[in-house]
Amino acid sequence: MKDFALIGAAGHIARKHLRAIQETGNRLVAAVDPFDVMGRLDSFFPEAEFFLDCNSFERFVADRKKNNHPINYFSICSPNYLHAAHIQSALRHQAFAICEKPLVLYPEEIETIEKAEQESGCKVFNILQLRLHPAIAALREKVKSGPAGQVHDIDLTYITPRGKWYFKSWKGDVDKSGGIAANIGIHFFDMLTWIFGEVQRSTVHLRQPDKAAGLLELKTARVRWFLSIDFNDLPAEARQKGLHTYRSITMEGHEIEFSDGFSDLHTESYRQILSGQGFGLGEAAPCIRLAHQIRNTQVVGARGDYHPFFKQR
Template identity: 55%
Template sequence: MKTFALIGAAGYIAPRHMKAMKETGNELVAALDPNDSVGIIDSYFPDAHFFTEFERFDRHIDKRRRAGEAQIDYMSICSPNYLHDSHMCFALRSGAEVICEKPLVLDPRNIDGLSEIERDTGQKINTILQLRVHPSIIALREKVRAASTHGRKHEVDLTYITSRGRWYMQSWKGDTRKSGGIATNIGVHFFDMLHFLFGALQDNRVHLNDPTKAAGYLEYEHARCRWFLSLDVNDVPQASFEAGQRTYRSITIDGEEIEFSGGFTDLHTLSYKEILAGRGFGVEENRVAIETVSAIREARPVTNDDLAHPFASRAA
């Protein structure tokens, strides 16, 4: 049994981490969040120590180490995106390995710094890139690789609309300096998936980049991809909206819809199993996706491009 600490216990994604810790037979001993709405802890680890101040959390972790108590083996990071870098450094210097939510960092230049701290401390950073362990995505990757010898690039359309209320833009997620913007906060795991499936990134164009929606074109070694992301319920196709749906997700490859919506609730547990077995995704596996979303964030949108996603002009 491994001992865990958790930073960001009140966040949306934290319960999936607690569930993964429990289902892999491990123990959460300490958790931190400035927000004290963390009753969910009782469902998994009611004996865990909880702190709302980083300084007290830091002291507790240090006292455990000095007193010879069980070492914190892993520290899971579920804090706001802009704090990931600092919290990972703290975890490594505390003698723990890291399990960090995506995006690993906002600035690609910080990736090299994290690698240096890994070398200095002898600890490892692991990232939750859950789509890489999804059975349907793994099978699709093998299919793409088998067909890649023919030289033709696949035509891909990625459309992801996940409507959010007014609260979103008032939270840290609506602040580009803290979240990285919609392409980073909502899209980074899809962009990692595209790189995982189709190889090296060769072209990156942006056609729309607003606070609540973005669109562009990515060309990979084995695919040409038009993408569209939105938080606006008005972008949901009419037929889906009339059916009561406030979200819409579609990925087509060469006109064929790819279905992988099943099994999402178990992917964090599967990711933890892989990490605990020494097969976690490390710092370098994150580089292409982080560089992709960083470039999107800084790009000047291109208009009147034939490669734009069909939803882009409608949403502009």
């Protein structure tokens, strides 16, 4: 049994980490979050210490280490812009870090963390759960075993509407979230580069606070992508079915079905990490660089080959 600490315990994604810690037979001993209504801990680890500020939390971690009861892992579910600092905190305490996506917002932060890894002797792992989805893994094997030099035509569409709260929170601040590409698209960009290879060229057709679109030219694919949190972008068929999220990936016009199989991917991620596997800095770096590039490249508008959802606007 390993001892865990959780940073950002009140966030939506933290519940999946709590469940993963529990289902892998480990123990949460401390959690921290400025939000003080933390009844969710009662369903998982009611005995865990809880802190409202990081200074008190850090003192607790340091005292445990001093008394030969060190924290083994930090689970990091804090806002995106705080990930780098919280990863550094874990390594400073000689703890392994398990961090939500995006691992960091800036490529140079990866180099700094890599040095801290070497100094601490501990590793950093990123939750890249789509790599563990059976349908996605099968697609990767299909692409790898296909004809050499074949370039696939891919359309990626992900629409997940958010309310007005979104733009009043850190998620609506591009400096804190990394914008749409980093906040809701990062795991798809990781999946695409994992399957189809490194980025050859990236074109951005649209970049707004609530949506973005572009074209990725990868080693073995051309990907038209569209990301949105605007309810008005949901296609009619999704609305008719009462769906509040629309997720679609097509290859050569054929839908790749991967709607199911998401429920236990965080737990499986933890199992792999705890068994000495997991995805580290090297695996996370390509999608971090790509999201950073998308955030900073010039927008060309409706030119060239762009996603059909952008055309409909």
